[in-house]
Amino acid sequence: MSECTIDEFATQPADDECRYRERAREHTVAGTALGVASAGSLAVFGTFACPICVVAAPALIGSGIWNHKKSKQQDGPDDD
Numbered sequence: 001m002s003e004c005t006i007d008e009f010a011t012q013p014a015d016d017e018c019r020y021r022e023r024a025r026e027h028t029v030a031g032t033a034l035g036v037a038s039a040g041s042l043a044v045f046g047t048f049a050c051p052i053c054v055v056a057a058p059a060l061i062g063s064g065i066w067n068h069k070k071s072k073q074q075d076g077p078d079d080d
Contacts, residue, residue, distance in 0.1 A: 017071050024067035031060025 035057035041049035048054060 020067045020071035024064045024071060026064075027060045027067060028064030031057050031062075031064060034060060 034053050038048055038050060038053035038057060041047075
């Protein structure tokens with residue numbers, strides 16, 4: 001399993017594993033942040049300030065999980 005650093009990802013053509021892993025991290029973080037913001041607005045205002053967040057947050061988290069699985073498939077089984 002190769003390490004994907006942000007610098008390496010930005011300056012060199014990334015292989016599929018790095019691309020999927022980077023996308024998985026971005027989508028999972030964005031979905032989690034959006035979900036926390038949506039829950040915070042529910043707590044503060046008593047209603048969802050952004051109704052689309054109710055759909056977008058789980059979709060982003062699901063996309064992150066999907067890309068994480070794809071990165072594992074690209075990695076292949078270990079030959080240890």
